[in-house]
Amino acid sequence: MSSPVRVRFAPSPTGYLHIGGARTALFNWLYARHHGGQFILRVEDTDTARNTQAAVDVIVEGLRWLGLDWDAGPQSSDPDGPSRGDRGPYFQSRRGQIYRRRLQELRDRGLAYDRDGAVYFRMTRDPITIPDLIVGDIIRPLTDREQADPDWVLWRSDGQPVFHFVNVVDDLEMGVTHVIRGEDHISNTAKHLALFRAFGVEPPKYGHMPLILNEDGTKMSKRDRGAVVTNYQEDGFLPEAVLNYLSLLGWSPADGQEFLSVAELIARFDLDRVNRSAARFDVKKLEALHFEHTRRLAPEAFLAAAVPYLWKAGVPVDTFPTGYVRAALLTVQEKGKLFRELLSWTDFYFVADDTVVYEPEAQAKALTPTAKPLLEALVVAFGAVTPFSAAGLEAALKQLATQLGVKAGALVQPCRVACTGRLVGPSLYHLLEVLGSDRVRVRMQRALK
RNA sequence: GACCCCAUCGUCUAGUGGUUAGGACACCGCCCUUUCACGGCAGUAACCGGGGUUCGAGUCCCCGUGGGGUCGCCA
Numbered sequence: 028m029s030s031p032v033r034v035r036f037a038p039s040p041t042g043y044l045h046i047g048g049a050r051t052a053l054f055n056w057l058y059a060r061h062h063g064g065q066f067i068l069r070v071e072d073t074d075t076a077r078n079t080q081a082a083v084d085v086i087v088e089g090l091r092w093l094g095l096d097w098d099a100g101p102q103s104s105d106p107d108g109p110s111r112g113d114r115g116p117y118f119q120s121r122r123g124q125i126y127r128r129r130l131q132e133l134r135d136r137g138l139a140y141d142r143d144g145a146v147y148f149r150m151t152r153d154p155i156t157i158p159d160l161i162v163g164d165i166i167r168p169l170t171d172r173e174q175a176d177p178d179w180v181l182w183r184s185d186g187q188p189v190f191h192f193v194n195v196v197d198d199l200e201m202g203v204t205h206v207i208r209g210e211d212h213i214s215n216t217a218k219h220l221a222l223f224r225a226f227g228v229e230p231p232k233y234g235h236m237p238l239i240l241n242e243d244g245t246k247m248s249k250r251d252r253g254a255v256v257t258n259y260q261e262d263g264f265l266p267e268a269v270l271n272y273l274s275l276l277g278w279s280p281a282d283g284q285e286f287l288s289v290a291e292l293i294a295r296f297d298l299d300r301v302n303r304s305a306a307r308f309d310v311k312k313l314e315a316l317h318f319e320h321t322r323r324l325a326p327e328a329f330l331a332a333a334v335p336y337l338w339k340a341g342v343p344v345d346t347f348p349t350g351y352v353r354a355a356l357l358t359v360q361e362k363g364k365l366f367r368e369l370l371s372w373t374d375f376y377f378v379a380d381d382t383v384v385y386e387p388e389a390q391a392k393a394l395t396p397t398a399k400p401l402l403e404a405l406v407v408a409f410g411a412v413t414p415f416s417a418a419g420l421e422a423a424l425k426q427l428a429t430q431l432g433v434k435a436g437a438l439v440q441p442c443r444v445a446c447t448g449r450l451v452g453p454s455l456y457h458l459l460e461v462l463g464s465d466r467v468r469v470r471m472q473r474a475l476k
Numbered sequence: 477g478a479c480c481c482c483a484u485c486g487u488c489u490a491g492u493g494g495u496u497a498g499g500a501c502a503c504c505g506c507c508c509u510u511u512c513a514c515g516g517c518a519g520u521a522a523c524c525g526g527g528g529u530u531c532g533a534g535u536c537c538c539c540g541u542g543g544g545g546u547c548g549c550c551a
Binding site: 037210308425442 | 477478479480481482483486487488489490498499500501509510511512513543544545547549550551
């Protein structure tokens with residue numbers, strides 16, 4: 028009785044991937060993966076005027092970055108390019124034949140007719156009940172406008188089919204079993220249900236999920252930086268953290284666990300725990316999740332994610348030994364910073380020893396006249412440390428502090444600023460080890476001048 | 477305006493008639509500490525309002541209020 032799950036994400040290429048759209052895609056994807064079904068990507072590019080291949084690229088790349096793979100759909104942004112699946116094409120602009128055939132079918136049944144050069148659908152005049160997996164039964168009576176004229180346009184006078192029509196025809200043709208979408212589509216669903224009925228087929232099951240709002244509770248528009256998926260990629264969020272966070276907006280697992288890997292999400296996700304109220308987007312919580320995911324990453328995975336951001340920031344990564352880059356980056360993994368912020372935490376590793384830039388505040392605070400003799404003594408103490416390891420350096424510094432009768436911090440801060448130019452950064456002893464004894468000595472002596 | 481959806485700490489949420497209303501993020505305090513963090517311990521903080529139903533309502537019903545959505549030959 029229950030057919031295999033087939034769900035789809037059907038974005039319109041508007042030039043960006045909305046965070047709400049990404050969540051819709053995620054919920055559909057999780058539903059398919061959880062139930063061992065199929066996830067279809069379909070591009071709704073019927074509005075030829077504003078759809079471009081570049082706009083499709085943004086969507087495809089956004090989904091790929093998030094790791095949401097599709098079992099059927101385009102393999103590139105080219106409408107005439109390769110695709111996977113046996114229910115294609117997956118660009119609506121290439122499905123004209125199918126739409127015309129379906130339109131004729133409605134005409135033959137007397138359910139479609141021409142008016143003012145457009146083709147209208149003979150809509151039912153009765154209220155429609157929408158059985159919704161998330162919201163429950165919704166009774167949608169006709170609106171004022173619909174009372175006056177319930178029929179609506181299937182096919183525009185300019186020769187193009189409209190959204191409602193192609194959306195239903197595609198879901199029908201592609202065998203979509205569940206339509207999981209934003210609640211902004213609830214009203215539309217009455218039309219969609221009527222169309223399925225007109226075609227004489229069982230409609231898919233619907234599930235309308237609540238929308239995502241800005242932090243201040245207002246509606247998210249493309250103008251809001253947080254609404255655009257590409258921005259999260261640029262800021263350096265880990266995609267699995269974004270997925271994790273998005274999953275928690277409108278859904279929660281029965282056991283209350285919030286830090287969830289993709290595999291755990293797939294195992295636990297289902298529609299019965301999706302709630303009905305809109306959620307505000309909280310970047311702080313996303314960052315917290317990013318922190319958790321980042322610090323638990325295997326070193327190689329962390330490096331693979333981090334290095335591209337170094338390149339993007341202009342660091343000539345290839346001019347440094349691989350092992351050095353690796354060691355340097357691993358000193359900041361535990362910080363869980365956004366990858367974009369990585370540069371200000373690691374820049375000192377990638378500059379010449381005589382060009383370390385001292386932040387004015389750091390210089391004023393740590394490279395003081397009283398710090399000078401301490402730093403000089405530290406240079407000597409470090410000179411005797413072999414091997415030049417974090418543990419050895421720590422022991423040497425602490426021993427010197429005791430000897431001089433000062434707190435460790437009195438030596439630490441000048442040393443940190445001398446080597447990195449800043450008051451904050453990775454663990455001092457570890458960064459010194461990565462830099463190596465020669466460079467540390469040079470940097471400390473330079474700071475003494 | 478009409479119609480639809482929604483309403484628990486600042487935020488995301490758990491809760492399905494009887495709970496000291498739980499967790500997470502954020503915030504605050506203390507401890508730890510070489511910076512920033514992490515970590516540990518503790519804390520502040522919520523059922524929108526009003527009527528019902530019931531022995532008993534955060535949980536059910538109604539009204540109001542507030543927020544969101546939809547009312548295109550856009551998608």
